[in-house]
Amino acid sequence: MRHRLEAVKARTGMREWQVKRRERTRQLIELGGLVVKAELVDLTDDDRAMLYGAFLWMANKLRSGERAHAAALWKRRGKRAFDAES
Numbered sequence: 442m443r444h445r446l447e448a449v450k451a452r453t454g455m456r457e458w459q460v461k462r463r464e465r466t467r468q469l470i471e472l473g474g475l476v477v478k479a480e481l482v483d484l485t486d487d488d489r490a491m492l493y494g495a496f497l498w499m500a501n502k503l504r505s506g507e508r509a510h511a512a513a514l515w516k517r518r519g520k521r522a523f524d525a526e527s
Contacts (some may be wrong), residue, residue, distance in 0.1 A: 498513075
């Protein structure tokens with residue numbers, strides 16, 4: 442009986458781990474899709490150093506005093522682009 446309980450706990454723990462892994466994988470795929478959708482792969486000729494540098498620049502903007510302005514601007518542009526596709 443004890444072994445069955447331990448086996449159930451092991452399976453449940455594995456399932457939780459698998460669910461979290463799938464959620465993370467889905468998030469990464471969706472974010473990658475946004476990079477492709479914005480045509481950044483083509484515009485940078487798939488230069489990952491350039492893409493990473495651009496992401497670091499965005500992160501620095503969001504850490505700076507310009508956070509509110511930059512976030513509002515980028516969000517507005519993104520919403521307009523999504524709406525234009527619909």
